[in-house]
Amino acid sequence: MIRIGAFLVGLFFSGWLLVSFGVGAAAYISEPPQPTAEHEFHLHPKKLALSSDGPMGKFDRQQLQRGFQVYKEVCSACHSMRLVAFRNLSELGYTEDEVKAIAANWPAQTPSIDPATGEATTRPSIPSDYIPSPHANETAARAANNNALPPDLSLITKARHGGAAYVYSLLTGYQEPPAELAKKFPDSMPGPGLNYNPYFANLNIAMANPLGSDGIVTYSDGTNATREQMAKDVAAFLVWTAEPTLEKRHQTGWAVLIFLIIATGLGYMAYRNVWAGVKH
C-alpha cells in the first residue's frame, strides 16, 4: 500500500517535472534567451594582492595610513564610516595625540545637544566618537548626491563579491562606454548623472570617478599618489575597517591549528595503540 502510494506520488512529481522540462527546453531552443548587457559587458574584479591576504596575512600599516588619508580627503565627503571610532585609528599606528587631532579636525562634526538650549547641534569629535557621517540623514545624503545614496563603507569589502579587489577595480574601472554597447544595448548607456563602469553590477554607477587624476592626495611618506596606488591603498584600508581583528584571527588560527595537529597526531597513535592486535 505504502509502495503503491509512493509510486503514484513519485510518478506525479517526476512526470510533471519532465513535462515542465520538455516545455522549457522547447522554448529554450525555439527562442534562446537573449544575452543582456550585463552578461556581455560586466567584468569580474581584477586581481589585487594585499599584504593582508592569505593565512599568513598582516596589515601593512604604512599602507593603511595612506588608505585612511585617501578616505579622509576624498571618500569621506560622501561616504560614512559609522562602525569605526576615532580611537580605533590608533591601531593604524597613530599616536594618542594624532588621533585626538584627527577627531577634532574632522570635517563633519559629531551630532550633539546644546546644553544651554536643548537644541540639536554639533560639536568637534573626540577619540571615543564614531566617525561622523557627512550627511545628517539619508534624505540629506540623497539630496546632495543626485538622489543616489552613497553606501556606508565600514563593511564594504565584506559586503561585495570580490571584496577589496572589487573596490580597487571599481575605483580604477571608469572608462568611456564602448561603441559596441551603444550599438547593441542603447538602453544600457549611462543616462544623465550616471557613469560607465564595467565592474559595477549594472554597468552604470551614480558615483563620478572619485580618483580622477594622479596626485589628488599628497602622501607624507613620499609614495607617488598615482590613481592605481590610491585605489590600492584605500582598498587595503577598507579591509581593515571591515575586519580590524583580521591579524589576531590569523595568529590565533595558527596557534590553534598547530595544537590541533599535534593533539590529533597523539590521538591517532592512541587509536592505533588501543586497536593493536584487534583486526577490524
Added chain:
Amino acid sequence: MSFSWAKHYEPKSDLTKWLDERLPLPRLVYGAIGGGYPVPRNLNYFWNFGVLAGIALVIQIVTGIIMAMHYAPNALVAFDSTEHIMRDVNWGWMLRYAHANGASFFFIVVYIHIFRGLYFSSYKAPREMIWLLGLVIFLLMMATAFMGYVLPWGQMSFWGAKVITGLFGAIPLVGEPIQQWLLGGYAPDNAALNRFFSLHYLLPFVIAGVVILHIWALHIPGSSNPTGVEVKSESDTVPFHPYYTAKDGFGLGVFLILFCAMLFFAPNALGHPDNYIPANPLSTPAHIVPEWYFWPFYAILRAFTFDFFIVPAKLLGVLAMFASILLLFFLPWLDRSPVRSGNYRPLFRTFFIILVIDVLILGYLGGAPAEEPYVMLSQLASAYYFAHFLIILPIISKIEKPKPLPFSITEAVLGKDSHGTAGGPALQPAE
C-alpha cells in the same frame, strides 16, 4: 543493552558505590558510551559522524549562549549588535565565526551521517525508530538554522525570511493569514525577529532532547555495521570504550582541524556578502539565496514552473520541497530488500552513486540564479530525486540479486568464525 556479554558497571570506591545505590548516573554513562556498550568491531570512519554531529551541536550551543549575552534581538540594533560582537566583545569575532561556520559544519557532518544511513540502509528493521528520530532532528536543525540566519538582520536575513515565510502564503485560502501569523505582521520586522530569536534559543535544546531519544533507540538493537549482518556473538563486538572512544577522538581531531582552518582562514567563504549590508525592506537583492545547506531543497522548490490544472506552480514547488524531506520518513517501508549494506547490492549501489551526484547537482543549481539553463537542469535533477526514492528504490529492492553475505562480522573480518560459516545454521543473538 541486549547483548548478554555486555560488561556491567562495577563501582569500585565507597563513593561510587554510595552514588550507584542512589543515582546510578555513572552506570548509565558506562552502559551508553563506556565499556558496557558492545559495538561491532568493523565500523569504518563513516560511523564517526554521529558523535561528530553531537559535538557540533555542543559547539553551537556554547558559542550561541555566549553570543546571546551580547546580541540584541531588535530590528533597530540587531545588525549593529552583531558587529559589536565582531569588533568590541573579547574574542567575539571568534565566537561568531565559530557559530556561523559551526552551522555549516554541523550540516556537512549530518549530511554525511544521513548518506551513510542511506548507503548502509541503517533505516531498516529493527532500526526504523532511530532513522525517524534522526529525521526529526534534521527538520529541527533546518528550522533552527533558518531562524539563526535571520538574526544578524542583514539583507539576506530579511529577504530569506520573507521568501521562506512566503512559502506558507502559497497554501490556498489560509496561506496569507498563516504567513502573517508566523511573522506577526505583513513583512518581517521586529515581531518576527524577536520570536525567531526566542525560538532559535529554544530549538537547540529540543534537538538535544531528541538526540537523547535517538541514542536511546540506538542502544536497543545496537549499532549497525558495514556488512549489514547483525551481531551474532561476542567476537563480533568490542566495547565502546576504549575502542571507539579512541577512534572518535582521532576523528574529532580531524574534524576540528578542518573546522578551525575554515573558521580562522576563510570564515566568510560559505556566507553571502549581502548579509553584511543592513536589512532594507525597500531594496531587493539581485539574487535571493538561502545558506548553502538548503540549496538542494531550494532547487526543487524553484523547479516547478508550470501550474498543474488548478494547482499553482508555487504551491507545487512548496509541496515538492516538503515532500522531498518527508518521503525519507517512509524509506524503511519503501526499500524491502532484506540486505542492508550497499556493499552487497550492486544495482542499489549504482543508483546510490547517481543519487549522490544528483543531490550535489541540485545543490549547485539551488545556489545559481533562477534563469535558464539552471531551471531546466533542476527540473531534470529533481525528477530523478523523486524517482529514485519513490519508484527506483522499491523496484530494485524487488528485482535485485544481492551478493552472498558473510555469516558474521567475525567471518567478514577474520575470514572464519568458530560459531559457523556462511550457509551454515544461523545462531540467534542472545538476549
